Amino acid sequence: MHKVVNRSLALRLAVAAMMMGAAAQLAAKPLVVCSEASPEGFDVVQYTTAVTFDAASETLFNRLVEFKPGTTDIQPSLAERWEVSADGLTYTFHLRQGVKFHTTGYFTPSRDFNADDVLWSLRRQLDPAHPWHDKTSIGFPYFESMAFKQLLKSVDKTDDHTVVITLTRPEAPFLRDMAMAFTSIYSAEYGDQLLKAGKTAELNSKPIGTGPFIFQRYNKDAQVRFKPNPDYFRGKPPADALIFAIATDSNVRLQKLRANECQVALYPKPDDVPSIIKDPNLKVAQTEALVTGYIAMNTQHPYLSDVRVRKAINMAFDRQTHVDQLFGKGNALVAVNPYPPTMMGYNTTNRNLPRDLDQARALLRQAGVPEGTVITLFTRNGGGPTNPNPRLSAEMLQADLAQIGLKLDIRVMEWAEMLRRAKKGEADLVSSGWAGDNGDPDNFLTPLLSCEAAKNGENYARWCNSKFQQLITRAREVIDNDERATLYSEALKVYDDDQPWISMAHPKVFTAMRDNVEGYVISPLTTNNFATTKVK
Known part of the structure; x- marks a missing residue:
C-alpha cells in the first residue's frame, strides 16, 4: 500500500515538474517588434534619429x-x-x-x-x-x-x-x-x-554597453537581434530575445502584426487605429507625444533666402486639409510653432499665414521668382509618427505650389540617405519631424534652429538668426520657469516673423500590439524601451 502511494506521488511530482518547466519556457518568448526603418549604426552619439535611439540607446546603453x-x-x-x-x-x-x-x-x-x-x-x-x-x-x-x-x-x-x-x-x-x-x-x-x-x-x-539587451547581429534593412542581459542591474528582461523586424511600409507592419509575425508594430497609420482596436487579438497604446512634423526651407538657397518667398510657400500650403488627410480628423493638431502647445513658452499669439493664393503669387513676383521655378523636396520612403504617408504629403504640397507657379521636384529616398544629404544642404525643402528627447523647449529649438545646428547641418533650414539665438541661449541659463517661458515666447515670435519652416502638425503617437503583450509603456518622448515587455 505504501509503495503504491509513493509511486503515485512520485508520478504526480514528475508531471508537475514537467508542467512547471513547460510553463517557464512558455513564459519567456521572443519579442518581435516591427520597426519603421534601419538604424544608422550603434555608436549612438553619432546620430540624432529616434529609430537609431530605439535600436541602440534604449537597448544597449x-x-x-x-x-x-x-x-x-x-x-x-x-x-x-x-x-x-x-x-x-x-x-x-x-x-x-x-x-x-x-x-x-x-x-x-x-x-x-x-x-x-x-x-x-x-x-x-x-x-x-x-x-x-x-x-x-x-x-x-x-x-x-x-x-x-x-x-x-x-x-x-x-x-x-x-x-x-x-x-x-x-x-x-x-x-x-x-x-x-x-x-x-x-x-x-x-x-x-x-x-x-x-x-x-x-x-x-559591435557595440558594448550596460543596457538591458546584448547585441547579437544586424542585417541592414531586415533585422536587428538582441538577447537579454542576464546581469542587467534592473533585472533580466522577461523576453528571451528582442528582434527588430524592419518594415518601412506601415501596411506591411500591420499585416505582420495581424499574422503574429511580430507582437509590436510601431507607428501604425492613424486611420488604421479604429480597425486595430476592433480586432480582439490586438490593442493600441497612444499618447499626446512631444512631436512636430515640419518642412524645413533652406534659407541659404536662391530665392528661399528671401522671406517673401518663404511666406508665399506658407500661404499656398493648405494645412488643415493636409493634416486631415495624413492623420485623420482628431489625431493631430495643425502646427503653428516648432513645438506643441503643452510645452513652456508656447506663443499663443502666433498664427499661421492665411491661405491666400493671390497674395502668394504677388510675393513671388516682388521677389523676382520666375513662373515655373523648380524647387526640390527631399522626403523619406516610409511612414513614421510625424508623417505617416510621405509620398501623399509631398504630392499634396506639389499640388498646392503648382497653384502659385512653383514646380516641386519630389525626391523620395531611404531614411539614412535622406538625412545624410539633407545635412549637406542639398535640398531646397526637407520633409522631416522631431520628437522631443527631454520634455524641454530647448530640445526643439537648439538642435533644430540654432546657429550651431546650422553649421553642422542638423538645422536643415540653415537658418541662423542672431536675435533668436540670443533669446534661446539666455533661456537655457535662466532657472526661473516664468522668465524662461517669456524668453521662449519672444524667440517663437522671431521664428514666426522669419518663416524658416512650414510648420505642419503635432500628431498623436500610436503603438499597436498583440493582446498578449504586457509591460510596454508608451513614452511622450516617442522612445521605445522593451526592457520590461513580454509576450504571455
Whole structure:
C-alpha cells in the first residue's frame, strides 16, 4: 500500500515538474517588434534619429540619469544620486556600483562600470585631444547642436565612483539633457581594446554597453537581434530575445502584426487605429507625444533666402486639409510653432499665414521668382509618427505650389540617405519631424534652429538668426520657469516673423500590439524601451 502511494506521488511530482518547466519556457518568448526603418549604426552619439535611439540607446546603453517610463521626469540610473552646487555650475554624481558591461564573443570585461567610463564617454565628445575624438566621420551632432562643447568646462572624477561635471554657465535643462541618448555611457576598456587593435570602426557595428539587451547581429534593412542581459542591474528582461523586424511600409507592419509575425508594430497609420482596436487579438497604446512634423526651407538657397518667398510657400500650403488627410480628423493638431502647445513658452499669439493664393503669387513676383521655378523636396520612403504617408504629403504640397507657379521636384529616398544629404544642404525643402528627447523647449529649438545646428547641418533650414539665438541661449541659463517661458515666447515670435519652416502638425503617437503583450509603456518622448515587455 505504501509503495503504491509513493509511486503515485512520485508520478504526480514528475508531471508537475514537467508542467512547471513547460510553463517557464512558455513564459519567456521572443519579442518581435516591427520597426519603421534601419538604424544608422550603434555608436549612438553619432546620430540624432529616434529609430537609431530605439535600436541602440534604449537597448544597449544606460546614462547617468534616465526618464521614468512614460514621463519626462528624471530618475537615477548609472548614478544613484547627485548634488548640484548653489550657483548651478557643479554637478556631483555618485555612481552605482556592481554594474556589469556586456560579455560577448568580441569582448569580455575585466571590471565593473566605474568613473573612467563616464570620463571616456563625455571627454571623447568634448576634448579634441581625446584619442577617440576624431574617430567618427560625422562628428557628434547632438553634442554639438546642444552646445555642450561650450557648456561643459570639465568632466573629472574624485574617486572610482564619483564624477564631477563643471559647467561654464547655469543650464536649466542640464539634468534632462543628461538623460538623452548622446550622453550614453560606453566601456572605456572596450574603447582601449579597439584602439590598440586598430578596429575603431567596430564601435559602430559591435557595440558594448550596460543596457538591458546584448547585441547579437544586424542585417541592414531586415533585422536587428538582441538577447537579454542576464546581469542587467534592473533585472533580466522577461523576453528571451528582442528582434527588430524592419518594415518601412506601415501596411506591411500591420499585416505582420495581424499574422503574429511580430507582437509590436510601431507607428501604425492613424486611420488604421479604429480597425486595430476592433480586432480582439490586438490593442493600441497612444499618447499626446512631444512631436512636430515640419518642412524645413533652406534659407541659404536662391530665392528661399528671401522671406517673401518663404511666406508665399506658407500661404499656398493648405494645412488643415493636409493634416486631415495624413492623420485623420482628431489625431493631430495643425502646427503653428516648432513645438506643441503643452510645452513652456508656447506663443499663443502666433498664427499661421492665411491661405491666400493671390497674395502668394504677388510675393513671388516682388521677389523676382520666375513662373515655373523648380524647387526640390527631399522626403523619406516610409511612414513614421510625424508623417505617416510621405509620398501623399509631398504630392499634396506639389499640388498646392503648382497653384502659385512653383514646380516641386519630389525626391523620395531611404531614411539614412535622406538625412545624410539633407545635412549637406542639398535640398531646397526637407520633409522631416522631431520628437522631443527631454520634455524641454530647448530640445526643439537648439538642435533644430540654432546657429550651431546650422553649421553642422542638423538645422536643415540653415537658418541662423542672431536675435533668436540670443533669446534661446539666455533661456537655457535662466532657472526661473516664468522668465524662461517669456524668453521662449519672444524667440517663437522671431521664428514666426522669419518663416524658416512650414510648420505642419503635432500628431498623436500610436503603438499597436498583440493582446498578449504586457509591460510596454508608451513614452511622450516617442522612445521605445522593451526592457520590461513580454509576450504571455
